[in-house]
Amino acid sequence: MCEMIDHQFRINEGRRPRIIYMTLVYMLFGCADKTRSHMKPLKCVLIGEAGVGKSSLASRWVNGKFDAEKGPTMGAAYLTRRVTVDGVTVNVDVWDTAGQERYRALTPMYSRGAEIAIIVFDATEKPTQQRMQVADWRERLKETAPNAIVAAAGNKCDLCSPGPSVPAKSPSDATYWTSALTNENVDELFHDVVKHALSRADAAATRVTLEVPDLVALPPTRTHQRCAQCFPR
Numbered sequence: 001m002c003e004m005i006d007h008q009f010r011i012n013e014g015r016r017p018r019i020i021y022m023t024l025v026y027m028l029f030g031c032a033d034k035t036r037s038h039m040k041p042l043k044c045v046l047i048g049e050a051g052v053g054k055s056s057l058a059s060r061w062v063n064g065k066f067d068a069e070k071g072p073t074m075g076a077a078y079l080t081r082r083v084t085v086d087g088v089t090v091n092v093d094v095w096d097t098a099g100q101e102r103y104r105a106l107t108p109m110y111s112r113g114a115e116i117a118i119i120v121f122d123a124t125e126k127p128t129q130q131r132m133q134v135a136d137w138r139e140r141l142k143e144t145a146p147n148a149i150v151a152a153a154g155n156k157c158d159l160c161s162p163g164p165s166v167p168a169k170s171p172s173d174a175t176y177w178t179s180a181l182t183n184e185n186v187d188e189l190f191h192d193v194v195k196h197a198l199s200r201a202d203a204a205a206t207r208v209t210l211e212v213p214d215l216v217a218l219p220p221t222r223t224h225q226r227c228a229q230c231f232p233r
């Protein structure tokens with residue numbers, strides 16, 4: 001037995017320089033790479049009226065393509081993309097909902113619990129119409145995704161000149177003028193919402209950590225009592 005331990009000890013001793021070397025390499029190169037992964041994917045839902053370009057925006061951002069022949073969405077479509085934003089790598093699950101009236105009842109199912117919601121409207125429509133649609137979709141989100149980062153995207157901006165996008169101090173107040181056709185502002189829109197959703201998730205995680213009750217203060221449980229019986233002092 002002692003021999004075995006001694007043998008084991010010698011092996012470990014032999015490995016020691018290698019471990020120290022690998023630790024140094026990690027400290028030099030591993031720490032230089034400042035990226036980290038966000039474990040839980042972010043759920044992003046695209047909502048809005050039929051034909052405004054939700055599927056085109058999703059496909060442009062996820063696949064880098066614009067498909068003019070694509071028909072209306074039935075039910076919903078799911079796409080996913082892995083992105084790195086400000087050094088954090090995260091999977092974004094994009095739920096592209098159908099805008100047609102007959103699928104409306106399904107939308108809450110897809111938006112439920114979303115961390116990001118993008119309300120898409122047609123930039124060529126009248127401003128009053130645009131505002132009404134955005135307000136209406138915002139209202140619907142209150143029930144299913146009250147904590148979501150919500151941004152509005154006036155799509156098809158290649159067909160008109162709607163003015164500059166509102167700066168994204170908080171995407172919830174921002175309107176992005178996008179074009180799935182020309183890729184204008186599409187990356188900016190998704191980058192901003194992902195960034196804000198990540199910082200919101202970080203803040204929530206910190207709150208949870210701080211709110212964990214002091215374990216010492218917990219009242220004794222049955223398990224404690226049983227242990228005391230099994231091992232009396």
Ligand SMILES: Nc1nc2c(ncn2[C@@H]2O[C@H](COP(=O)(O)OP(=O)(O)OP(=O)(O)O)[C@@H](O)[C@H]2O)c(=O)[nH]1
Nearest residue numbers: 050051052053054055056072073099156179180181
């Ligand atoms: N010019 C222009 N056309 C666009 C743009 N985005 C989408 N379209 C066109 O608008 C039409 C509708 O686009 P979709 O992406 O299918 O719209 P949708 O919102 O997904 O529609 P539903 O699935 O029915 O809700 C298609 O003919 C697209 O080619 C854009 O940025 N510019």
Ligand SMILES: [Mg+2]
Nearest residue numbers: 054055072073
């Ligand atoms: Mg669609």
